[in-house]
Amino acid sequence: MTETGVALRPVHEDDLPMLEALTNDPQAAGAFEWHGWHDPHFLRRRWSESGMLAADNGMLMIDLDGQRLGFVSWHKTRSGSTSYCWNAGLVLIPEARGHGYGTEAQRLLVRYLFAHTQMNRVEASTEAGNVAEQRSLTKAGFTREGVLRGYAFRDGAWRDHVLYSMLRSDLDPDPERD
Numbered sequence: 001m002t003e004t005g006v007a008l009r010p011v012h013e014d015d016l017p018m019l020e021a022l023t024n025d026p027q028a029a030g031a032f033e034w035h036g037w038h039d040p041h042f043l044r045r046r047w048s049e050s051g052m053l054a055a056d057n058g059m060l061m062i063d064l065d066g067q068r069l070g071f072v073s074w075h076k077t078r079s080g081s082t083s084y085c086w087n088a089g090l091v092l093i094p095e096a097r098g099h100g101y102g103t104e105a106q107r108l109l110v111r112y113l114f115a116h117t118q119m120n121r122v123e124a125s126t127e128a129g130n131v132a133e134q135r136s137l138t139k140a141g142f143t144r145e146g147v148l149r150g151y152a153f154r155d156g157a158w159r160d161h162v163l164y165s166m167l168r169s170d171l172d173p174d175p176e177r178d
């Protein structure tokens with residue numbers, strides 16, 4: 001948890017309707033995260049199998065004083081013949097956007113992943129037009145690496161993405177640790 005009260009926690013069964021809305025409803029997903037309808041049973045299946053905490057991917061709820069604000073997620077990406085990194089992302093409910101909660105959630109996620117896995121790099125890419133997420137990644141301490149041209153297909157067009165990363169060595173030392 002942070003001073004703002006934002007915390008990450010595992011997904012509970014009664015969170016599934018919110019996750020479903022954020023990923024399967026065009027209004028809730030927002031301009032850059034709507035990728036078309038998906039199998040409505042997918043999230044419940046994933047939750048039954050692993051509680052959204054598998055070895056190669058995961059999802060945690062973003063919580064503010066017991067209120068659900070959205071979710072963070074990550075998956076393992078190959079970065080070399082024997083190397084992997086995490087690719088991370090998040091979606092907040094529309095009412096929670098623009099208050100700094102997404103930035104806090106990304107800070108917390110990076111700390112969580114570096115504390116509990118041995119990965120050296122967390123990367124995040126976002127559409128070139130998603131200025132809020134780019135600003136939020138910068139505020140959370142990520143470094144902008146460059147533009148991935150024609151990287152992802154969404155809503156009828158190939159879109160440029162901007163790639164950001166945080167390395168284990170970029171992390172500020174935890175003030176609560178010796």
Ligand SMILES: CC(=O)SCCNC(=O)CCNC(=O)[C@H](O)C(C)(C)COP(=O)(O)OP(=O)(O)OC[C@H]1O[C@@H](n2cnc3c(N)ncnc32)[C@H](O)[C@@H]1OP(=O)(O)O
Nearest residue numbers: 030089090091092097098099100101102103126131132135
């Ligand atoms: C790697 C990925 O996950 S990509 C997908 C990211 N998710 C989404 O796009 C889903 C919908 N959006 C959201 O969930 C959230 O808005 C997020 C995650 C993008 C950002 O989290 P928030 O809590 O809203 O961000 P936060 O409030 O910390 O900061 C947003 C910043 O962007 C700025 N901003 C917002 N919209 C715009 C805009 N259209 N143009 C310029 N700046 C903008 C804000 O002013 C703020 O900057 P400031 O603190 O300097 O004033």
